[in-house]
Amino acid sequence: EAQVTQNPRYLITVTGKKLTVTCSQNMNHEYMSWYRQDPGLGLRQIYYSMNVEVTDKGDVPEGYKVSRKEKRNFPLILESPSPNQTSLYFCASSPTGLGDTQYFGPGTRLTVL
């Protein structure tokens, strides 16, 4: 089944404790992206990747890192999480770029205490 998966789905952590949210797609898509969703703000893009070893900042990259060592994986890293990073995070992928349909993962609900 073609899909985008994220893990974990739910995470409660404390300020300053490094964490990684994994994202994987099995559709051989070139483009992958991370978004955060906050009430009243819609979806805001954090980072995106056009292909392996090619990543770039979105609208709200502060406090986040990403890597794209393999085509299928695009992990989101929070080196020192803070409470303002409490949010719902979505990973998405599309075949070549944003002019294609984006397929979203199921989301990761992160709470930073």
Added chain:
Amino acid sequence: GENVEQHPSTLSVQEGDSAVIKCTYSDSASNYFPWYKQELGKRPQLIIDIRSNVGEKKDQRIAVTLNKTAKHFSLHITETQPEDSAVYFCAAIPSGSARQLTFGSGTQLTVLP
């Protein structure tokens, strides 16, 4: 950068009536405008999109119209059904970028039985 404004933030309609959601964008060179539907607790899913060389696009009960001069585009849902209840997001790709997607803040549509 691109700025996308979406109205209304909440919309209630009687089953069978039509619903219209409007978005305005700031970058006159934006050329791709997707609409996503997000049901409660689920991931966003693309329902329809339109490109700047087209004025209107229909898919069964859903249509999107684009007015490039006024820089706005609208989602029209006819003969609404309870399963249309969800949050709808519009989005736009800024000029010069096929990599970043700017979303509106979302519209909570409730279809009343």
